[in-house]
Amino acid sequence: MKVAEKLELIENQIKETCSEIGRNPDEINIVAVTKYVSTERAEEAIQAGLIHLGENRDSGLLEKWEVLKGRPRWHFIGTLQSRKVKNIIDKVSYIHSLDRLSLAKEIDKRADKPISCFVQVNVSGEDSKHGMEPQEVEGFIRSLKDYPAVKVVGLMTMAPHTDDEHFLRKCFRSLRELQENIHSLDLPYAPCTELSMGMSNDYKIAIEEGATFIRIGSALVGND
Numbered sequence: 001m002k003v004a005e006k007l008e009l010i011e012n013q014i015k016e017t018c019s020e021i022g023r024n025p026d027e028i029n030i031v032a033v034t035k036y037v038s039t040e041r042a043e044e045a046i047q048a049g050l051i052h053l054g055e056n057r058d059s060g061l062l063e064k065w066e067v068l069k070g071r072p073r074w075h076f077i078g079t080l081q082s083r084k085v086k087n088i089i090d091k092v093s094y095i096h097s098l099d100r101l102s103l104a105k106e107i108d109k110r111a112d113k114p115i116s117c118f119v120q121v122n123v124s125g126e127d128s129k130h131g132m133e134p135q136e137v138e139g140f141i142r143s144l145k146d147y148p149a150v151k152v153v154g155l156m157t158m159a160p161h162t163d164d165e166h167f168l169r170k171c172f173r174s175l176r177e178l179q180e181n182i183h184s185l186d187l188p189y190a191p192c193t194e195l196s197m198g199m200s201n202d203y204k205i206a207i208e209e210g211a212t213f214i215r216i217g218s219a220l221v222g223n224d
């Protein structure tokens with residue numbers, strides 16, 4: 001299926017969900033996750049009108065960057081090793097996986113302009129997932145005042161792979177509560193207005209719980 005056709009299905013789903021719950025669909029930004037697909041397919045996504053592209057490895061991002069350059073806004077969504085920061089920092093608009101002080105320090109050292117970052121939180125309590133524990137997040141964000149190039153635009157989570165809708169909803173809801181708490185601290189470098197949550201299988205629930213950035217791979221650019 002063409003990306004444009006898949007996009008239409010997803011946009012219809014977003015509109016329907018938003019009208020059910022009284023949200024404005026313009027608040028939802030779609031990040032097309034291109035990590036499994038070719039540069040040609042990523043180019044097709046841009047032509048279909050997608051503005052945000054996401055990659056989870058520096059190699060994948062650099063390979064696509066060679067061809068697509070700064071046409072899309074690039075999102076780095078995967079675990080980021082500090083030593084890889086210098087490879088990607090001048091190419092990305094957003095980093096979704098800020099989860100430790102050493103990474104913030106490296107971003108601050110390498111960036112020549114503020115980078116929009118999401119702090120990744122492990123809300124499900126599964127220890128296989130990356131991200132900080134919810135109770136560590138406020139202290140962590142307070143300590144980021146020493147790194148002016150790190151701008152905390154929001155929080156991000158990866159929900160567990162499950163069909164348990166109730167559990168997914170609980171995860172997304174607790175990320176939102178945490179985001180609202182951080183936002184209310186009124187820290188100049190951490191507006192924390194955004195929520196990066198929801199993937200191919202769970203974006204509808206994520207939108208119902210307040211997502212503003214949904215990261216969609218297979219359902220949007222998958223080769224089927």
Ligand SMILES: *Cc1c(COP(=O)(O)O)cnc(C)c1O
Nearest residue numbers: 033056077199200215216217218
């Ligand atoms: C791969 C990936 C996605 C997209 O996953 P799909 O299930 O294919 O939509 C979203 N977020 C992160 C962090 C990913 O690694």
